[in-house]
Amino acid sequence: MSVNGSKPKFAMYWASSCGGCEIAVLNTGLKILDVDAAFDVVFWPVAMDAKYKDVEALPDGAITLTLFNGGIRNDENVAMAKLLRRKSQILVAFGSCATEGCIPGLANLSPAREVFDTAYGTVSTENPMGVRPQPEVKMPEGVLHIPVFASTVRTLEQVVDVDYFIPGCPPESHQIALVIDLVIQALNGKAQLPPKGATIGAGASTVCDECPRQRNVKKIRAFVRIQELETVDPDLCLLEQGIPCNGPAIRNGCGALCPRAGAQCIGCYGPAEGVVDNGARLIAAFASVVDSNDPVEIERILDGIPDPAGQFYRFSLAGSLLHASRAVR
Amino acid sequence: MVDQEHFEPVIIGFTCNWCSYRAADLAGTARVKYPPNVRLIRLMCSGRLDPTFVLKALAGGADGVLITGCHPGECHYLEQNYKALRRFLLLRRTLVAMGLEPARVRLVWASAAEGVKLAHEIETMVAEIRALGPLRWRQNGFTPDNAHDAHAFAVAAEEVSA
Numbered sequence: 001m002s003v004n005g006s007k008p009k010f011a012m013y014w015a016s017s018c019g020g021c022e023i024a025v026l027n028t029g030l031k032i033l034d035v036d037a038a039f040d041v042v043f044w045p046v047a048m049d050a051k052y053k054d055v056e057a058l059p060d061g062a063i064t065l066t067l068f069n070g071g072i073r074n075d076e077n078v079a080m081a082k083l084l085r086r087k088s089q090i091l092v093a094f095g096s097c098a099t100e101g102c103i104p105g106l107a108n109l110s111p112a113r114e115v116f117d118t119a120y121g122t123v124s125t126e127n128p129m130g131v132r133p134q135p136e137v138k139m140p141e142g143v144l145h146i147p148v149f150a151s152t153v154r155t156l157e158q159v160v161d162v163d164y165f166i167p168g169c170p171p172e173s174h175q176i177a178l179v180i181d182l183v184i185q186a187l188n189g190k191a192q193l194p195p196k197g198a199t200i201g202a203g204a205s206t207v208c209d210e211c212p213r214q215r216n217v218k219k220i221r222a223f224v225r226i227q228e229l230e231t232v233d234p235d236l237c238l239l240e241q242g243i244p245c246n247g248p249a250i251r252n253g254c255g256a257l258c259p260r261a262g263a264q265c266i267g268c269y270g271p272a273e274g275v276v277d278n279g280a281r282l283i284a285a286f287a288s289v290v291d292s293n294d295p296v297e298i299e300r301i302l303d304g305i306p307d308p309a310g311q312f313y314r315f316s317l318a319g320s321l322l323h324a325s326r327a328v329r
Numbered sequence: 330m331v332d333q334e335h336f337e338p339v340i341i342g343f344t345c346n347w348c349s350y351r352a353a354d355l356a357g358t359a360r361v362k363y364p365p366n367v368r369l370i371r372l373m374c375s376g377r378l379d380p381t382f383v384l385k386a387l388a389g390g391a392d393g394v395l396i397t398g399c400h401p402g403e404c405h406y407l408e409q410n411y412k413a414l415r416r417f418l419l420l421r422r423t424l425v426a427m428g429l430e431p432a433r434v435r436l437v438w439a440s441a442a443e444g445v446k447l448a449h450e451i452e453t454m455v456a457e458i459r460a461l462g463p464l465r466w467r468q469n470g471f472t473p474d475n476a477h478d479a480h481a482f483a484v485a486a487e488e489v490s491a
Contacts, residue, residue: 109427280380283423287415293401293408298415302422309426321381322427325388326467 008064008187010039011055012094013084014046015077016104016153017070021095022046024170025067031177038184039065052080055087063087065183067094067166071101071318072154076147085160090183090193092200096169098156099199100270101318103169105153108317109309112151153318158327164194166201169268169315172254175201202253204273207265211247211256213237219291223304226264238264239289242304244311249281268315277321279312338458341386342367342395342451345375347405348440349397355444363448364455367395374398376409380420383434387424387466393433393458397447400438410438432457433464 014022026032035041042063043050055063066088072078085091096102107115120127137144156162166179179201185191194200203210215237224242226232238245238259245264247256251272258265271278286305292298305311313320318327344350350371356363372378375398383394396417398410417436425431435454439447 276381277384279423280384280420283380283419284416287419288412290415293411293414295414295418298418302419305419305422307426308419308423312423321384321388322466 007038007040009042009058009062010035011041011043011063011066011084011088012046013043013066013068013070013080015068015070015080015098015156016073017095017097019046020170021067021069021097024095024168024173025176027173028177028180029173031180034184035180038187052083055083058087060086061089063089064187065090065092067092068156069094069098071097071104072150072156072159073104074147074149078150078159081156081159090163091156091160092164092166093156093162094166095171096167096268096270096315099165099167099319100316101153101155101323102268102315105155105316105318105323106310106314108152108323112149116149152323152327154327155319155324158318158324163196165197165199167199167251167268167270168202168254171201172257175253199251199273202251202269205252206272207247207250207252207254207256207259207269210252210254211237211259211265213259216240218289220289220301221291222301232262234262239286244286244305246278246282246312246314248285249275249278266314267312270316270319278316279309279320282312283308336459336463338366338392338455338463339390340367340393340395340451340454340458341391342369342397343375343378343382344369344371345398345405345410346371346373348399348403349375349437349447351441352397352439352443352447355441356448357444359444361444361448363451366455366458367451374404374406374409375413376404376406378413378416380416383420387429387433387464390467392461392464393435393454395435395437395451395454397437397439400440403440429464429466430461432461 012022012025041048042058043055066084068081068084068091070077072081093099097104101108116132119125120132121130133146135146135148166176168175182191182193186193214235218237218240220242222242223244226243233241239247243264245259246267247259247265249272250265250267251269253269267278271281275281290298290301292301309317317323344353350369353369375396378396386394396413398413399405401410404410414436417434421431421434424434437447437450439450
């Protein structure tokens with residue numbers, strides 16, 4: 001890390017996340033040296049030792065670029081989102097959790113109490129006394145505070161203003177490298193940043209657009225899970241083979257990695273440009289290819305998608321139209 | 330909690346230009362009475378109904394959504410109402426998975442001559458939604474006040490540290 005204080009400052013923070021976004025940044029390889037050359041890294045818990053109070057001590061707007069990954073699950077996440085918003089000129093929602101809630105956002109389908117029941121009360125957890133984490137614990141040395149668990153997962157934008165969004169679970173490293181290049185060039189006056197609110201580090205179309213598989217007229221008589229098929233045609237569109245592939249509504253930028261590798265798109269890059277709610281768009285796409293006009297037969301075919309909320313909103317539930325409408329700042 | 334006596338359901342109704350909108354029109358000119366809770370939006374065809382419209386209505390405060398179209402086999406655009414049917418069935422499954430009551434979305438076929446039928450279907454739907462109560466989707470979400478709920482039923486902290 002540089003000691004030169006005159007360089008623009010960089011921060012990266014993880015809120016409610018798995019750490020995969022940090023790995024993706026490190027996977028940019030030598031590009032990480034460009035970050036170090038162009039920026040003074042002031043705060044990055046996974047990579048360096050810095051305390052929250054160090055960030056608090058900075059003047060407002062002192063950090064040029066903050067990559068914020070992870071969703072907003074507890075009041076510590078809220079406090080850090082607000083703090084980093086205040087200290088940053090450019091705040092980027094980085095990765096699926098920060099942009100749309102991602103997998104942790106699926107917990108919004110259950111009350112927080114059930115989340116606790118599962119986490120602390122099921123057979124996989126040894127917890128004979130039924131201990132649950134408490135916001136405050138009195139110890140001989142004083143009162144300990146842990147972050148208070150919120151009733152829902154929220155996206156970063158549902159808590160503070162966000163300048164840019166980088167989707168992906170995690171964002172592809174080559175896309176991160178492009179964004180880093182762009183920001184560095186913009187700082188040197190050689191490029192212009194996109195308008196506020198833009199999605200960067202991704203395409204503007206759908207995964208289908210990048211997918212090399214052959215597409216014909218789709219007529220589906222049954223949806224199947226990919227592992228139930230004895231053979232999967234390596235060249236034919238997966239949805240045409242009855243495999244619920246989310247490609248039609250999901251933003252490209254990944255290079256259609258999963259369909260190329262023989263697995264269906266599960267939707268980690270979020271809604272494509274212009275799509276308000278990727279679940280709604282996928283419902284329209286999937287329903288359109290069902291090859292029946294008989295309600296009973298249609299219902300039988302739709303039984304092949306046993307978990308529609310999970311299928312259509314696996315990564316985007318917290319940011320979906322319905323869930324976003326109930327998130328208050 | 331829910332003031333059933335003063336609860337007037339808000340229902341957004343999507344009609345197709347060729348059948349169900351004319352059915353509603355006919356109900357009007359024939360002076361057939363039906364509850365005023367439905368706000369009708371005319372589309373060219375039920376096949377035009379993007380599920381996004383339904384989600385937007387529910388997210389924006391509607392208590393239910395009525396989708397109407399021509400009878401099967403009678404679509405002005407050949408078979409787009411079948412597409413609407415399939416979308417409706419999949420959308421309803423998804424909404425149920427997200428915690429909504431299935432009766433909050435309803436699909437009705439009504440020809441241009443079925444003003445009475447459409448009025449009756451609207452009456453039935455309003456009664457059903459009235460019985461279910463307000464959706465209040467927006468209000469029943471995240472509140473900072475209930476954040477402590479998840480912690481509240483646990484073993485007392487003192488017992489744990491002892």
